Amino acid sequence: MADGEITQAEYWNGEAGERWARNQRVLDAVFAPLTEALFAGADLRPGDAVLDVGCGAGDTSITAARRVGAEGRVVAADVSGPLLAVARKRSVAAGTAPIAWIEADAQVEDFGEAVVARAISRFGVMFFDDSVAAFANLRRALAPGGRLTFLCWRPLEANAWIAVPRAIVLPLVPVPEPSPPDGPGPFRFADPEIARSVLAAAGFREVAVEPVDRPLALGRPEDAAGVVLELGPVSRLVREQADSVRDAARAAVAAEFAQRAGDGAVSLGAACWLVSALR
Template identity: 60%
Template structure:
């Protein structure tokens, strides 16, 4: 992380608070990906389930609905602000779902199992030690259980990131440094071959890695102009490129907002800005 900040510090600071405040926006944006994840996640009534990087709890709640009152679901995250939102949401649904527990824990080292199924929507790319984390996750999986998760493919394939990013980059005094190999970040597992090898080395078998593409709604409104404004807000405040202008001077921030809005307006139609999201859907046992 920039300035030597740890993942725990990052997700318990201003970023975690901002994501918690915008939970409904993010859940709506990622809904097509969440649906695809659960379409492939083998959950049965009565299962015990772990949700890695559960954030504000959308995927944990969906798992709890699927396994029913006879199962149990654990949502784990390192962000206290996001977990606070998750607990509030779960309290309103407790009568219709499996019992849920939310734990503030690093799944890379914590012992939370065992589980029939383990899932994650974009929560496995941020471990400081991926090899050790996946080995620990494997130890928490019961015999015959499956790990199912989503991770991002390359940045250029993810237009919801690349379109606003490409609009901002020409305005910056100098380009951002490229990420160091095998460091925590959203596109850490864009190359599937090292990921598959990593899982096999951790003791997983039957590893599959399938490409998944969905158009996601980055912003919506009563008009295309309102949708563009909403998408610009998401891109510059919540998306992976938001750090590029988060602490920029007001004039640069204003120019960035104008450039991003112009780029996103070209994708607005029917009161929504839709852009492609490109993921890997990974399974292993």
């Protein structure tokens, strides 16, 4: 991490975490097709113990608790206090697994040795400072034969929900500094071979990578502009700009979305990798 850069814990316990916490219901709805894809590949079974890495406001943890039932259990870990505060207030139906919400950095947290059958993550594993060490730590928590399953983004240009608004915003803001190709960030595993090599170095076996393509329902044009500019990767381009720039960016994106809206709603494609591996 370069001098002056904030840590992931600082970022997610600051304004970004508060913003995501306020928009928990919107995010859950937008990412619903991707959450469904994650669980379709996770192979959770009744009675399983599950570790949810980067659980955020708890949508995936609650889904896992429902899948494994009252005889199972879920450990839900995130570095963000604001998001966990929302998660802890959410209702969990009777007959589901108990959930232990913990504020922890999954890179280094001692979850125990061979304590869970499954580890899952929806976009929570791309920001590790040392990916090999972090995944080795997660592997330690898995029982022999346990499965890790996670979703991560494919390249930016394959994700229309990011690429379309980004192209509109770029002429309005200073040229952004390029992200290091091998550093923490949303596209850390856009190249699937990086995920394969990192997981192999961490001791995992039978690594499988499958493409997942889903349309994301972003809402009406003005609401959709808010989603991509406040909650998606494009938010980084406008976050520190003057109000006039942010207003211009939102208006421009909303205008473009209005041209793309079908039946009044905007839907743009998301492209992910579904990655799984065995301890």
